[in-house]
Amino acid sequence: MTPQQAYDELFAISKEITTLHSIGSIISWDRETYMPSKGAELRAEQSAYISGRTHRLFIDPRVGELLAEAEAGAFGQNPESDEAANLREWRHDYDRAVKVPAELVEEISRTSVLAQSAWTEARRKSEFALFQPLLTKHIDLARQVAGYIGYTESSYDALLDEYEPGMTTAEVKRLFSALRDDLVPLVHAILGSSRQPKTEILHREFPLDRQKLFGEAAAAAFGYDLLGGRLDTVTHPFCIGIGPGDVRITTRYTLNFFNESFFGVLHETGHGLDEPNLPAAAFGGPLGDACSMGIHESQSRLWENFVGRGRPYWRYFFPRAQQTYPAALGDVTLDDFYFAVNAVSPSYIRVEADEVTYNLHIMLRFEIEQAIIGGDLPVADIPGVWNETFERYVGIPVPDDAQGCLQDVHWSFGGFGYFPTYALGNLYAAQIDAAARTALPDLDAQIASGDFQPLLGWLKTNIYQHGKRFRAPDLLRRVTGQAPSHEPLMGYLKAKFGELYGVA
């Protein structure tokens, strides 16, 4: 067997796994949108079948043999070639998958089922103790995983590597620490400002059918193709890429709150612009898949905040919003509206947080995750540490665990290492936005005239089309000339919110 033959066979296996994942994405989407409630039990079996089958296909010793054969070829001579990039990612995922014993994978799976119902109950009653035993179990299992995967510096590295390969715990710590030092004073200055937005205008009546049409128009304006996607209503909004020609977004509507659905749609649209612009021919291998969780998040935040919460955007869209909601917005000025959608206020719930305080929510979770995985923090102490740190960062006391350490679903499925990618997405977004502005000097004027094609084209060329060809830090360096950094984000936040709130 030649290295090329081995590569081709690997691609065929990878394509079978990808096809199964794409089928799995449809049944997940259906579960969240239209599945009748009594179908839940069967759906769990169907999803478990797909997970089990893809896992078994991938950990087959044949994959290891093929990888070794293909790696012995000359593909590595051009590390940016399609073959070298796919081999690098397959090797990474294969080594992770085979290092962890099947029994441990199953144990995590079983624990997740139990932990998710325990967490739901605990959050409902706001009683951390109800979740504590299964969280403790999950943490123990995650530590075992880290042990099997291996690490040089920190056990958290082994977990972070699943969500953001190429990023290290030390690097995240350095970035977050610098960001926090700059961010906390900015938050306090903003909250202390006498200039405050009239947020009540966002809480008037926005008829739901109009919200749907306005949201679809906003998504389409960015370049989201409604013939290759769709917008549906769910409880917890998400974007799901099924594959070439089919990337779906979701939202939820609140009659008396403009932001909930509108900025949610812009956020999911940002996710939904990445995948349709991956090379369709690469479907089946890592090059046909988005770069990383952090880069994926950077695109949702870039389109939602850097574009969609910007003044140029509303120069174009505010008159359209007024036409759509004459009763609610007829008497509102552009300046008041722009300030209102950029209101900064301390809040308990991460997913509702504004652009400035959002990152503090992530840092808090990262610090706690690191400490519990490293063994420095007993699980029982999480609520105390959470509440103390939250108040120090955000400036308000946490009223209960439901609005504190029990608010997010991630720990209930053992997703340790996932949270940092949310804040990394914000850092990356600021760096990419700055690079785009250098390359497109007329960007603000284009946005103000409703023309998003130049930005989309630049992102497609520089980010989307590469798939996983480069790891996130390498991609950033190529596109922005910089390593991951907190400075562009802080520069952006200080300029924008300094002007809005009149703080230095």
Place this chain on the structure above:
Amino acid sequence: MTPQQAYDELFAISKEITTLHSIGSIISWDRETYMPSKGAELRAEQSAYISGRTHRLFIDPRVGELLAEAEAGAFGQNPESDEAANLREWRHDYDRAVKVPAELVEEISRTSVLAQSAWTEARRKSEFALFQPLLTKHIDLARQVAGYIGYTESSYDALLDEYEPGMTTAEVKRLFSALRDDLVPLVHAILGSSRQPKTEILHREFPLDRQKLFGEAAAAAFGYDLLGGRLDTVTHPFCIGIGPGDVRITTRYTLNFFNESFFGVLHETGHGLDEPNLPAAAFGGPLGDACSMGIHESQSRLWENFVGRGRPYWRYFFPRAQQTYPAALGDVTLDDFYFAVNAVSPSYIRVEADEVTYNLHIMLRFEIEQAIIGGDLPVADIPGVWNETFERYVGIPVPDDAQGCLQDVHWSFGGFGYFPTYALGNLYAAQIDAAARTALPDLDAQIASGDFQPLLGWLKTNIYQHGKRFRAPDLLRRVTGQAPSHEPLMGYLKAKFGELYGVA
């Protein structure tokens, strides 16, 4: 390995195949309902993957060995036991599956893709010649299939057996011939009657949102569980059973025609009552699957026509229809409405045909299929024979092939042997309806008071819960004491339409 162990392993394989089929059902449903149009190419790949994988799982020689081992056990001593019934059906399907070479299966699959676009084009232009070459190819392939499967009397037997096991061509011929001899004079008498319904009342305005709510209410009244199913809008309505807790129905709405959606919903509801009443524990094996296509169709026709087009039904539902559509039905009497929804008129399109003429459409297709598969009819002669026979049976000349031999999709996917099950469904429905009326002497009064539970309960006990435990003719004999017969259907049609049209 004991026979029990072999049986258990077979059940596990069967359950894996069933799980994959249930996943395939979701992605088929999604394709017809909500899939964005650009997702079609990927969807075809996903569906082909599931078909290929289930086929390979089933034709594995291991399945043949396990069948032999299990059959050597004592299961056959009680042929109605779960194990014996499952083994009988697995054997039937396995023998069919392994007899046909994989290359022939693939050739049919490739031909179907080409034939479906050729048929679409041919129907659009009403030019049979555009479809003829691929239809000829499909017929040749179907004959090869029949040759591999084997048969004693008629090559058509081998094809019919795929859709209605236990039924033979000779038996269908006998039934259809007797039915035709009785039916044609009835049709002519009805069409010659001076008494005719006021069908314009069905072509007034029926607002679409009301049609959806009224359709859901009608489905729910029959016992269709909207927490274990849903009603969506599609181009070609269908019912799809995904599995326990999830059986979905679909319809299409026409503003100016009451029947299109309403009786379509009753029809699909009839299909959708069977599967939720299969024993959930049997999911994965034949006992967890509906008896046969003919029995499945009998349930859609029973609920749509024997119940839903009956006078007792409208005694209950007509006042509700008037409340729902006051402008359209406020001035209409129950008698006029009941007569209108039972209008008999010659029409070209099978799926729009009334209860009386419908069966003639099926007989025509059966006669032609038999002749072309048997080699007695050259493909080029199909339009001529179709048009001549149609006029003789239905009494009107066929204007073009689009409204004649090109109207149905079935031949484009090589589905020879499928059509007879539609008319068998009507025969079975009449036999089952008669048996139910004997067992439930108050049935009409129950229906007239909106109480469908006694009928549903009786069908559940006598039909649904058995799954594939009995072949269709055996099930009928158990439930009705009769072999399949045309007499109950003719008795029903003569009584009902004789009274409506004043003919003997």
